[in-house]
Amino acid sequence: MRPLPDLAGADAPFWQALRRRELRVQRCGNCGAYRFPAARTCPHCRSDEAAWVAVAPAGVVETWCVFHRAYFDGLPVPYTVIQVRLDCGVRLFSNPIDIEPDALRIGLEVEAAFDEITPEVTLLKFKPRRA
Ligand SMILES: [Zn+2]
Numbered sequence: 517m518r519p520l521p522d523l524a525g526a527d528a529p530f531w532q533a534l535r536r537r538e539l540r541v542q543r544c545g546n547c548g549a550y551r552f553p554a555a556r557t558c559p560h561c562r563s564d565e566a567a568w569v570a571v572a573p574a575g576v577v578e579t580w581c582v583f584h585r586a587y588f589d590g591l592p593v594p595y596t597v598i599q600v601r602l603d604c605g606v607r608l609f610s611n612p613i614d615i616e617p618d619a620l621r622i623g624l625e626v627e628a629a630f631d632e633i634t635p636e637v638t639l640l641k642f643k644p645r646r647a
Contacts, residue, residue, distance in 0.1 A: 518590030520637055526554035529568040534638040537630045539573040541606050542566045550604040573628030574645060575602040580612075580620050600626060600642055613643045 523531045530552065533540035542551045544558040545565030557564050580598040596617050601607050612620065613629045626642035633639055 518633075519588050520634070521639075523636065527552075530554070531637070533568070533570070534630060534640055535636075537638075538570055539602075539628055539640065540568045540570050541602075541604065543569045550602075550606050552606045552608055571602060571604040571606070573602075575600045575626060575642070577612075577620060577622060577624040577626055577642075578607065579622065580617075582617050596620070598626075598642065608640075611639075611641050613641045615642075615644060 521527075521531060529540055542554055543549070543566060544551070544561065544563055545567060546563035547558060547561040549558055549560045550569075550571065551559065551566075558566065578599045578601050580596055582594050582596050584594050586593050594617075596612055596615075598610055598612050598620070599607060600610055612626070613631070615624070615626075625645040627645045629641045629643045631639045631641045
């Protein structure tokens with residue numbers, strides 16, 4: 517069994533949104549900065565006012581790593597982990613879909629792919645952005 521996210525944790529609104537094929541992150545109610553994962557206070561202005569808002573499900577690949585060693589049961593190797601910077605500025609880790617490892621480039625434009633791996637869990641992955 518592969519590792520699964522904690523759906524009931526502080527990032528619950530993120531996971532619930534993915535079920536609806538929507539991407540939501542926290543936005544500071546004071547300065548407007550976006551952040552993910554969830555944090556109690558804004559790293560820019562320290563305000564504790566925040567809401568989960570939908571953001572454009574698009575970004576660019578900043579870097580990547582191909583794992584050849586198995587760290588988790590149920591995750592066959594090799595697999596690729598990418599760091600994506602969303603258009604709203606948030607950085608997160610994910611996996612590419614329909615992108616061969618040797619086709620990855622810094623700055624590659626990608627868009628969200630919603631991968632329903634169980635009836636409860638949808639993972640956020642990224643595929644090449646359509647022109
Ligand atoms: Zn702020």
